Amino acid sequence: MVVKVYGTAYASPKRVLACLIEKGIEFEAVPVDLIKGEHRSPEYLKLQPFGALPVIQDGDYTLYESRAIIRYYAEKYKSQGTDLLGKSIEERGLVEQWLEVEAQNFHPHIYNLTLHILFASALGFPPDEKVIKESEEKLGKVLDVYEERLSKSKYLAGDFFSLADLSHLPFTQYLVGPINKEYMIRSRKHVSAWGSD
Amino acid sequence: MVVKVYGTAYASPKRVLACLIEKGIEFEAVPVDLIKGEHRSPEYLKLQPFGALPVIQDGDYTLYESRAIIRYYAEKYKSQGTDLLGKSIEERGLVEQWLEVEAQNFHPHIYNLTLHILFASALGFPPDEKVIKESEEKLGKVLDVYEERLSKSKYLAGDFFSLADLSHLPFTQYLVGPINKEYMIRSRKHVSAWGSD
Missing domain, CATH: 3.40.30.10 (Glutaredoxin)
Structure with a gap:
């Protein structure tokens, strides 16, 4: 199907x-x-x-x-392709934790940057520079926590790629591409290594 | 433990x-x-x-x-106490869908109402009446979708109580209690039956 x-x-x-x-x-x-x-x-x-x-x-x-x-x-399809959930209930718990961090801490700020930098004019409203500035600052603080976490494990939930990492991909591609704020990733050593993986 | x-x-x-x-x-x-x-x-x-x-x-x-x-x-503890995840992967999928709806559609508005009506003065800032009005309107529209959904199944993910319903409990208690907007639940027949279950 x-x-x-x-x-x-x-x-x-x-x-x-x-x-x-x-x-x-x-x-x-x-x-x-x-x-x-x-x-x-x-x-x-x-x-x-x-x-x-x-x-x-x-x-x-x-x-x-x-x-x-x-x-x-x-x-x-747990046993087909890449396993994205971890090997134990405890690993799955950490995958869920970082999926929630993506949704609750990372996403709102990167979404605002996307909306105001990439889509505002197409949607017919002026980009709000205050929202852009605040979102960039808040996203930076979130990425500082990621930097600390990724200095201790290769991926967010541990030393295995999971849904938590995957969930960051589409908007991070906007950030380093058309939003033109690649510096936010590149200036953080471990986030940068994670992002290029 | x-x-x-x-x-x-x-x-x-x-x-x-x-x-x-x-x-x-x-x-x-x-x-x-x-x-x-x-x-x-x-x-x-x-x-x-x-x-x-x-x-x-x-x-x-x-x-x-x-x-x-x-x-x-x-x-x-899947087999201990109330099963909160559904009986099949498809039911679990719907539990996850409505958990995400709670987090992404319901929570931001009810959180703003809680922050500005209950906690603003304790946290030392004035309640923003515009945020309160807009959040109430947006939450109403979300609850209209819930009303339609709950006219077709007893609970959000189907005819079984799950994490999706449970996740709404604490902030809904604020809404019908100290926030004093019980009418938002009571004025919707199926949401009201769900809320009193």
């Missing part, structure tokens, strides 16, 4: 793609154009009532929220 | 307590006073480098982020 993934042009759905690729699962990309407001169409809202990306359809199973989807596939 | 839970006077740690109680796991509460800034002490930052609540210590295992902790105990 080929997995349909909605909205693959955007960063959160790319979190799902990264997981499907690691697990060797076939997928089909279904475009959703946020600029045209397709995520607000009645058809889309039937799949995702909050109008957010991504959604997957896998036969008659529909699931949304990118971090829920990656957990689902990492669990369902 | 008794589980030490830090900061149990506050809502996020209560998410952990609710889970430990459902699973029949003994715990010991360790006070952390946010008003006195104890979450910024060097000792606390060794346990939780972002200075957030809660943290648990279970023997020599330390874990933070409330939603990671509840997943850990729900998995570790």
Whole structure:
């Protein structure tokens, strides 16, 4: 069964793609154009009532929220492709901890940078320089904690690559690419080694 | 082994307590006073480098982020007390989806209401009426989606109580109690039935 993934042009759905690729699962990309407001169409809202990306359809199973989807596939195909959950319940606990850190501490700031630096003009509002400055400062403090953590283990949850690391990929690619703030990664030795892995 | 839970006077740690109680796991509460800034002490930052609540210590295992902790105990003691993860990988997927909805869609708005209505004066800043009004409106729209969902299943992830429902408890208690916005639950028939369950 080929997995349909909605909205693959955007960063959160790319979190799902990264997981499907690691697990060797076939997928089909279904475009959703946020600029045209397709995520607000009645058809889309039937799949995702909050109008957010991504959604997957896998036969008659529909699931949304990118971090829920990656957990689902990492669990369902645990022994296929890269194991992304750790070898014990304790390792899985640390994967969950750093997945939550990504969602609660890392994401809000990098999302604000993405929104105000990359998408503001396309969405028709002026970039808020105050938000950009504050988000950059707060993201820097989060990355300082990552630097300390990554001086002690190769990856966030331990010496194994996991969903927690994978979940950072799409927005970090924005940060070092079009957002043009690669210095935030490069100026931190262990974060830099982690990012280039 | 008794589980030490830090900061149990506050809502996020209560998410952990609710889970430990459902699973029949003994715990010991360790006070952390946010008003006195104890979450910024060097000792606390060794346990939780972002200075957030809660943290648990279970023997020599330390874990933070409330939603990671509840997943850990729900998995570790799956067959003890209430099963909170569903019976299949597909049910678990839906539990994860609604846990993410709680974290990403429900929590930010109810957290803002809590901060500005309950804690602003204790923390020494004026409540922002604009934030309160916008958060209430946005939370209302989220609860409209819940109303639709709960018209079709008894609980969020299906006809079984799970971590997804449990995760809403502490801040919903603030909402219907000291925040004094019980109408937001009561005015929605299925949300109200869910909330009183």
